[in-house]
Amino acid sequence: MGGMVLITVELPPAEATLEEAMRRLGLGEDEVDTAYGLVLLAPEQGLYALRVTEDAGRRVAPPGGGPFSDPPIEPYGPPR
Amino acid sequence: MRVLIQLRPSPDVVAAVAAPDLAATTADVTDDLPGVVLDHSFAPVALPRARPAAPGGDPLSLHQPLVFSMAPEEASVLVRGEISDDEGSARMALLPGRVRDVIAVYADPLIETSLTCGGSPPVGTWQDVERLLRVPELRAGGYDGSGVALAVCDTGVNAAHVTEHLGRDVTVDAERSFVPAGVSGKPGEFAVDHGTMCAFDTLIAAPRASLVDVPILLSRRQGGTVMDGLLSDAVAAFAHLRTVLDAQPAASRALVVSNSWGSFSPLWDLPPGVAGNYSDSAAHPFNIIVGSLEQAGADILFAAGNCGTECKDRRCAFPGRPIVGANSHPQVLSIGGVDTNGERVGYSSQGPGRLSDRKPDVCSYTHFAGSKAFGDDVPDSGTSAACPVAAGLVAAIRTRWPASRLTPSQLRTLMHRTAEDRSTVGFDYDYGYGIADTAALLAALRRREERLRA
Numbered sequence: 001m002g003g004m005v006l007i008t009v010e011l012p013p014a015e016a017t018l019e020e021a022m023r024r025l026g027l028g029e030d031e032v033d034t035a036y037g038l039v040l041l042a043p044e045q046g047l048y049a050l051r052v053t054e055d056a057g058r059r060v061a062p063p064g065g066g067p068f069s070d071p072p073i074e075p076y077g078p079p080r
Numbered sequence: 081m082r083v084l085i086q087l088r089p090s091p092d093v094v095a096a097v098a099a100p101d102l103a104a105t106t107a108d109v110t111d112d113l114p115g116v117v118l119d120h121s122f123a124p125v126a127l128p129r130a131r132p133a134a135p136g137g138d139p140l141s142l143h144q145p146l147v148f149s150m151a152p153e154e155a156s157v158l159v160r161g162e163i164s165d166d167e168g169s170a171r172m173a174l175l176p177g178r179v180r181d182v183i184a185v186y187a188d189p190l191i192e193t194s195l196t197c198g199g200s201p202p203v204g205t206w207q208d209v210e211r212l213l214r215v216p217e218l219r220a221g222g223y224d225g226s227g228v229a230l231a232v233c234d235t236g237v238n239a240a241h242v243t244e245h246l247g248r249d250v251t252v253d254a255e256r257s258f259v260p261a262g263v264s265g266k267p268g269e270f271a272v273d274h275g276t277m278c279a280f281d282t283l284i285a286a287p288r289a290s291l292v293d294v295p296i297l298l299s300r301r302q303g304g305t306v307m308d309g310l311l312s313d314a315v316a317a318f319a320h321l322r323t324v325l326d327a328q329p330a331a332s333r334a335l336v337v338s339n340s341w342g343s344f345s346p347l348w349d350l351p352p353g354v355a356g357n358y359s360d361s362a363a364h365p366f367n368i369i370v371g372s373l374e375q376a377g378a379d380i381l382f383a384a385g386n387c388g389t390e391c392k393d394r395r396c397a398f399p400g401r402p403i404v405g406a407n408s409h410p411q412v413l414s415i416g417g418v419d420t421n422g423e424r425v426g427y428s429s430q431g432p433g434r435l436s437d438r439k440p441d442v443c444s445y446t447h448f449a450g451s452k453a454f455g456d457d458v459p460d461s462g463t464s465a466a467c468p469v470a471a472g473l474v475a476a477i478r479t480r481w482p483a484s485r486l487t488p489s490q491l492r493t494l495m496h497r498t499a500e501d502r503s504t505v506g507f508d509y510d511y512g513y514g515i516a517d518t519a520a521l522l523a524a525l526r527r528r529e530e531r532l533r534a
Contacts, residue, residue: 005356006312006365035261036312039319041365042372049365051312068356068364070312071348073341075235075274075297077462078454079198079386079393079427 004033005057005067010046021050031056081168081508082188085113085159086127087181091152098126098150106159113179115163115171117504122160129154156183165431165509196425196447197391202459204420206284206450212420213285213445213473214518221522223476225286228334229256230475231321232468233314234341236270236295237279245451246283250291257293258320260313267293272453277460278340278468280451285472285518286479289336292324297341311343311358311366318369325376333377334478338471340383340464342407345397352434359404360434367406367435374411377483379491381471382407383463384416384440390426393462401434408433413474413492416440416512417466419447424502424510428463431509440512441492442499444470470516481525485532498524 009021018038022029033051041047052060057067088094089109097104109124132138133145149155163171163185172185196203218224239252252268259267270276270293279291296313318337325335343349343359352360361367374380386393387402396402407414408431417428425447433439443466450460459465477491486494496507498521499514507513 004312006315008365008368033312036316039316040322041315041319041369043322044372044375047368049312049315049369064363066356066365069349069358070310071343071358073297073309073311073314073343074395075341075464076383076386076393076467077274077277077340077464078458079391079462080395 003054004051004070005054006049006070007052007057007061007066007068008041008047008049009062009065011048012046016040016046016048018050021048025060027052027056027060081165082160082162083116083172084186084188085116085161085175086156086183086186087159088156088183089181094126094155094157095152097124097157098152098155109157109159110181113161113175113182115167116161116175119160119162125158126150127156127158129156160188162504164505165507166437195390196419196423198386198393198427198461200447201457202447202449204448206280206448206460208420209445209448209450209469210284213469215285217522218285218476218518221480223479225289225472225475226479227332228286228289228336228475228478229253229292229324229328230282230286230289230471231292231294231324231335231337232275232279232282233294233296233317233337233339234275234278235273235297236265236275237268237291237293238270238272238276239268239291241272241276241453242280242283242451246280248287250279250283251288253290253292256290256324258317260296260298260309260316263295263298265295265298270295270298274340274453274464277451277453277465278338280453281460281465281468282338282472282475284469286475289472289475292321294321315366315369318366318373321378322373322376325373325378331482331484333483334475335378336471336475336478337373337378337380338468339381339406340462340467342383342385343405344393344395347397359398362435364405367409370406370409371411374488377488379474379478379488380412381467381474382409382412382414383467384414385429386427386462386464387429388425388427389430392427401432402429403431403433403439405435408435408439410436411488413441413470413495414439414512415463415467415470416443416510417446417463418443418511418515420445422502422515428466431512438507438512442470442495442512442514442516444473444516473516473518477521477525494521494524
């Protein structure tokens with residue numbers, strides 16, 4: 001899997017599964033990091049995140065839903 | 081920010097300042113300058129006027145013979161003061177044109193011969209930090225971290241190492257810990273590294289807190305040697321921490337999340353202003369989940385970073401404003417670093433932050449002999465150490481003040497208000513509101529308790 005990005009999608013609690021998110025967004029299994037899964041960001045909004053390929057992210061991200069960068073993060077120390 | 085103000089008062093005042101037998105004061109030179117807190121402990125200094133020795137010389141060039149005049153009609157006077165960081169550049173530009181007698185305003189940077197930098201030896205020990213945090217006072221008041229979940233989001237914790245070097249038992253809550261997909265190892269049993277240092281430092285002030293091990297920085301990327309993770313790992317970890325928080329009884333919720341990590345380079349991110357960017361965008365999923373977790377009752381602390389102007393980490397690649405992304409989130413405490421002498425370490429990142437201007441929030445202690453996670457003579461350093469030290473203090477407070485009694489927002493405000501101010505104008509971009517002050521915090525909590533009882 002090449003470059004990956006994050007996208008977000010709103011789902012009702014009863015339909016909050018990765019399969020349902022993929023179906024709604026028209027995503028194939030080869031475009032999604034299924035091991036990452038569907039991650040709940042804000043329960044109060046029913047907002048979830050998925051990790052998908054850059055191409056898929058550009059194609060399916062809903063308005064305001066990305067694609068968002070997924071940069072590396074590093075420990076802040078010891079100072080070099 | 082500290083400034084030097086050059087004035088040209090009346091010749092008799094200049095003469096008084098220049099006279100060695102008269103002790104002129106700042107008040108003799110100027111009563112008041114708008115927006116400047118004058119430093120009356122600083123004796124004003126007369127400054128000679130320099131001019132080219134040869135007629136027709138360039139008045140702005142130092143590369144020629146000069147003559148200096150201390151004649152009262154020509155010399156000027158320097159006084160010292162402080163301007164709020166929020167309006168520093170505007171005041172510096174406007175004062176000379178708007179206030180009579182002011183010729184110019186200059187920055188007055190800190191000059192030190194012994195600024196603590198990355199390669200400096202330890203300054204004090206973790207027992208000094210314990211004393212500065214007033215841990216005996218905390219313990220006597222029942223503030224020891226009991227019943228508080230303290231998540232260390234880092235490279236994993238080695239509990240045996242922490243126990244050995246702290247000299248007391250350590251509790252790692254394996255059930256509530258979170259190991260990202262693709263990372264092998266068990267909570268509390270990871271190799272000794274940065275995360276073990278952080279865990280050690282949290283327990284200085286909160287020895288009885290339950291550590292929640294969250295090794296998000298153990299790489300999930302293949303073939304790399306750099307120890308890092310991806311921001312998506314942090315998104316998943318924070319979603320897990322939300323379940324930890326929601327599972328706690330509402331009346332006694334207490335989850336403190338310590339994060340000594342961040343992003344060093346804009347090259348891995350989309351540019352600021354472009355949709356999908358992380359460093360400057362509150363709409364990024366990680367910044368959303370940070371806000372959501374805080375709103376639900378978690379205290380979230382982030383290291384401010386090691387990109388301070390005096391001796392920044394060589395990985396720092398942001399051209400300015402290095403406190404980025406969630407490290408500058410308005411709903412977190414962004415922690416700068418001071419040594420055990422209370423002086424800001426030269427690598428501690430300065431504000432303003434990118435998501436929120438007023439960063440760092442407060443400072444805590446770093447660069448002390450502590451966990452020995454990197455070797456016997458290597459200090460616990462970076463704002464990486466300052467953040468968990470502060471997280472331990474927050475966890476200690478949570479022992480008796482769960483989020484239902486004192487929301488994370490209220491606790492942050494209290495920490496701002498009670499911090500030991502390191503300037504004379506409140507908030508500044510070096511120290512934030514100052515050094516987190518346990519005694520003042522406990523006194524404020526006692527007053528709050530009395531008010532609640534009344």
